[in-house]
Amino acid sequence: MALLTCKELCIGYEGREILHGLDFSAEQGDYLCILGENGSGKSTLMKTILGLVPALSGEIVFGDGLKKGEIGYLPQQTDVQRDFPASVKEIVLSGCASSLGLRPFYSKAHKKLAMDNIEKMGLTELKNRCYRELSGGQQQRVLLARALCATQKALLLDEPVSGLDPNATANMYELVQKLNRDDGITVIMISHDIQAALQYADKILHIGKSVFFGSRDEYLAKIGKAGFAQQGGADNG
Amino acid sequence: MAEAFDKLYTYITEFPFVRYALIVGVLIALCSSLLGVTLVLKRFSFIGDGLSHVAFGAMTIAAVVKLTNSMPLILCITVISAVLLLRTGKNAKIKGDAAVAMISVSALAIGYLLMNVFSSSSNLSGDVCTTLFGSTSILTLSTTEVWLCIALSAVVLAVFVLFYNKVFSVTFDEDFARATGVKASLYNLILAVVIAVIIVLAMNLVGSLLISALVIFPALSAMRVFKSFKSVTVCSAVLSVICTLLGICISIVYGTPVGSTIVAVDIAAFAIFTVIGKFSGRVKP
Ligand SMILES: Nc1ncnc2c1ncn2[C@@H]1O[C@H](COP(=O)(O)OP(=O)(O)OP(=O)(O)O)[C@@H](O)[C@H]1O
Numbered sequence: 330m331a332l333l334t335c336k337e338l339c340i341g342y343e344g345r346e347i348l349h350g351l352d353f354s355a356e357q358g359d360y361l362c363i364l365g366e367n368g369s370g371k372s373t374l375m376k377t378i379l380g381l382v383p384a385l386s387g388e389i390v391f392g393d394g395l396k397k398g399e400i401g402y403l404p405q406q407t408d409v410q411r412d413f414p415a416s417v418k419e420i421v422l423s424g425c426a427s428s429l430g431l432r433p434f435y436s437k438a439h440k441k442l443a444m445d446n447i448e449k450m451g452l453t454e455l456k457n458r459c460y461r462e463l464s465g466g467q468q469q470r471v472l473l474a475r476a477l478c479a480t481q482k483a484l485l486l487d488e489p490v491s492g493l494d495p496n497a498t499a500n501m502y503e504l505v506q507k508l509n510r511d512d513g514i515t516v517i518m519i520s521h522d523i524q525a526a527l528q529y530a531d532k533i534l535h536i537g538k539s540v541f542f543g544s545r546d547e548y549l550a551k552i553g554k555a556g557f558a559q560q561g562g563a564d565n566g
Numbered sequence: 567m568a569e570a571f572d573k574l575y576t577y578i579t580e581f582p583f584v585r586y587a588l589i590v591g592v593l594i595a596l597c598s599s600l601l602g603v604t605l606v607l608k609r610f611s612f613i614g615d616g617l618s619h620v621a622f623g624a625m626t627i628a629a630v631v632k633l634t635n636s637m638p639l640i641l642c643i644t645v646i647s648a649v650l651l652l653r654t655g656k657n658a659k660i661k662g663d664a665a666v667a668m669i670s671v672s673a674l675a676i677g678y679l680l681m682n683v684f685s686s687s688s689n690l691s692g693d694v695c696t697t698l699f700g701s702t703s704i705l706t707l708s709t710t711e712v713w714l715c716i717a718l719s720a721v722v723l724a725v726f727v728l729f730y731n732k733v734f735s736v737t738f739d740e741d742f743a744r745a746t747g748v749k750a751s752l753y754n755l756i757l758a759v760v761i762a763v764i765i766v767l768a769m770n771l772v773g774s775l776l777i778s779a780l781v782i783f784p785a786l787s788a789m790r791v792f793k794s795f796k797s798v799t800v801c802s803a804v805l806s807v808i809c810t811l812l813g814i815c816i817s818i819v820y821g822t823p824v825g826s827t828i829v830a831v832d833i834a835a836f837a838i839f840t841v842i843g844k845f846s847g848r849v850k851p
């Protein structure tokens with residue numbers, strides 16, 4: 330059984346439909362890229378999967394022992410106010426909040442998990458710094474470390490590289506790829522970067538006027554036929 | 567100066583009501599400042615403001631029906647309004663704002679109207695002034711009220727300590743918290759109820775118009791200088807307790823109104839912290 334399956338899913342806000350008839354699934358260890366134009370409903374789809382926005386109709390099924398609260402999430406924009414006082418450590422640790430259950434305080438294991446993820450994201454030097462004084466790329470890595478504290482299985486990333494410079498972008502893609510390959514974490518990433526999507530992803534979901542779901546090669550064949558070769562991955566690298 | 571200390575000392579040792587005022591003042595300052603950080607960051611402070619006016623309206627109702635112990639009634643009405651305000655605030659941001667403004671001015675107007683129509687007191691404007699600015703009510707607390715206040719503060723403090731980590735995650739990023747399975751609406755509800763309790767408590771200390779100052783100033787001052795959530799929370803609590811004690815003592819010695827004196831000290835502290843924040847540039851969290 331797949332880790333995540335969407336059947337005949339219809340998404341939208343307050344009864345106003347944005348997309349309907351979405352059918353796709355992600356297996357354990359998959360790297361799925363979601364492509365689509367601005368406003369096509371990518372973020373809405375992700376929020377629907379996470380249960381932040383109710384689905385209008387259809388079904389979302391979690392399998393392989395994945396529970397609803399066990400997905401790590403990197404939002405497109407975090408609605409954090411400019412003057413929010415919080416250290417990197419506090420924010421990463423807050424990713425463990427859901428696993429606290431009824432306990433009031435974090436255990437040693439939680440703190441170790443947070444420190445491990447801080448190290449994994451290369452933030453050890455910044456761990457006591459104030460979040461709002463970090464650069465955009467550093468902030469993004471902090472939020473990724475937080476997402477990692479919330480999950481062992483699946484990461485949902487909403488445009489993780491938007492606003493990053495080429496170096497930081499490459500760095501981010503590498504980090505995500507490593508998590509996918511070495512730790513077996515399922516990655517579902519929204520992206521506008523078709524080249525990178527074709528380079529890293531195994532599966533592609535393209536939403537918009539026409540919906541496509543399939544493997545990377547099937548997608549390549551399709552856009553090749555439709556004459557989008559230049560736009561696609563012709564000059565990869 | 568020594569004279570002032572002497573006067574203070576005799577007051578504290580001679581009159582139990584002064585001791586009550588100090589105890590209650592410290593507790594209220596502690597509770598309001600701890601939650602103040604969250605309220606300011608969550609942009610809930612306007613709800614606090616609206617609620618304080620609701621509490622004023624409730625107080626006049628209690629006065630009109632001549633309740634001897636008005637606190638339970640005021641508490642009930644304020645808690646219910648807090649829950650309702652949170653509901654409306656969640657559906658649409660602007661509507662929520664307008665709802666708060668609407669409720670708060672209505673409560674203020676109707677409260678004053680009720681007092682005017684039904685009060686038999688000869689000194690009406692004095693009464694209104696007392697409820698709005700809390701000029702003397704902290705010095706006229708009954709022992710029941712003091713105990714109620716201690717119990718409620720203990721509950722508020724316990725809730726804050728036990729839920730500290732969850733409150734942080736919901737305050738920092740509510741969407742992420744909900745997505746990862748934290749029951750955000752439950753914690754918002756708890757917060758709203760706790761705000762209501764604090765406002766009713768603080769009404770005795772500074773009166774209903776000045777409560778927001780007690781909630782907001784220590785948090786804003788601490789945020790000038792400190793950079794992590796924990797240090798801001800601790801600093802704002804310590805600062806608020808010191809300012810309140812100082813305010814009460816000054817008002818006892820010089821006979822100034824308690825509420826406004828405390829707020830004045832809070833403002834002074836805010837000014838000092840702003841300057842420190844400017845010049846220290848970067849303080850380790
Ligand atoms: N909270 C909301 N209420 C109602 N409609 C919304 C809301 N958020 C987004 N929409 C609408 O839903 C549609 C899809 O938005 P969504 O944010 O999912 O797009 P997106 O594919 O993520 O775009 P982008 O590439 O710019 O991030 C848009 O037309 C938008 O106007």
Ligand SMILES: [Mg+2]
Nearest residue numbers: 371372373405
């Ligand atoms: Mg989006």
